Amino acid sequence: MKPIYSSNLPAKRHHSIFNCGEIIITHKPVLLEETIEALSPKLNGTYIDGTIGGGGHAEALLNASGAKSRLMGIDRDPDAVERCKARLSCFGDRFVCVHSDFASMTRVAQENGFNKPDGILLDLGVSSFQIDEPERGFSFIADGPLDMRMDNSKGMTVAEYLDMLEGDWQTLATVLRQYGEEPRATKIAKAIAAEQVKSPIKTTARLASIVEKAVGGRKGAPRHPATRTFQALRIAINAEMEQLRDGLESAISLLAEDGRLAVISFHSIEDRIVKQTFRAHEGRTVSLQQGGTEWEGKTPVVVRVNRRAIKPSDNEISKNPRARSAKLRAVRRIQTPS
Ligand SMILES: C[S@@+](CC[C@H](N)C(=O)[O-])C[C@H]1O[C@@H](n2cnc3c(N)ncnc32)[C@H](O)[C@@H]1O
Structure with a gap:
């Protein structure tokens, strides 16, 4: 595994690594190195993190993609947006953060000039900030109001x-x-x-x-x-499955040619939707009973980056038990959207 900040950029092009980390971050980004590798950042590319959360993946992605790269973060949770605006402020106008949901990504991208991103990340589910805050009502360990709204x-x-x-x-x-x-x-x-x-x-x-x-x-x-x-x-x-279906479709159609979409899911229902959507956009030929073959699925617009889902190492799970059920899948866009 390559170190996260090297990505695919030539070493001599490396710029200063920003660490805006005066704010205490309790959410450990899951599969961090693997995600950056799957996104294979381009020099000075543009990126969308549809689930900015605590900003851990976003910070690594900005640092891995050159001093002129730009990233737009989206989160349904107003607290996450405010936290990330403060946490990643050292990136200046390279970073914008929008309170919205990733199903609305196409509109939000257009409004903010991220029309053909080189990479999109969706790290699904809830963050440690949300779980650890009893007031948000996600935890059965600490008592709180029965809320659970991400927004x-x-x-x-x-x-x-x-x-x-x-x-x-x-x-x-x-x-x-x-x-x-x-x-x-x-x-x-x-x-x-x-x-x-x-x-x-x-x-x-x-x-x-x-x-x-x-x-x-x-x-x-x-x-x-x-x-x-x-x-x-x-x-x-939170209508999470509807959000996921719409978000995946938007992300695939937004990507620039050669751009990549990486999705981290935490349970089988999510992973099934990710796998099926990727497969449908990848298309494949199937054998017909009467002989010959037929194309199945939509016009192929993506290829998978890895055949199998990437899972966290035992070492990562021992340091961050929340990572244990994570699965990372990624695709690369092969055709410019019309
Ligand atoms: C697992 S955390 C992301 C952590 C982040 N990658 C990091 O490094 O800190 C998931 C975040 O996605 C947000 N989220 C979940 N579903 C969303 C949706 N449909 N649209 C926008 N944000 C969403 C949650 O509010 C939460 O903050």
């Missing part, structure tokens, strides 16, 4: 969503199954609905304890029994 300036909280369901455990069970792959979805959904009728569930601790009781405690399981329930509700209220 806490608008939209429905999980507490409001449960209220809206009015005891409809069937819909809830579908959400838990579909977005949490929860095998005990019916049992948990019935327990949540029954408790909700008694009094509205408004805190993370109460939801976690309802789930724990419904499935009969932890039984020595390594993961908290509410992990899948929290994941499913978070995905549902």
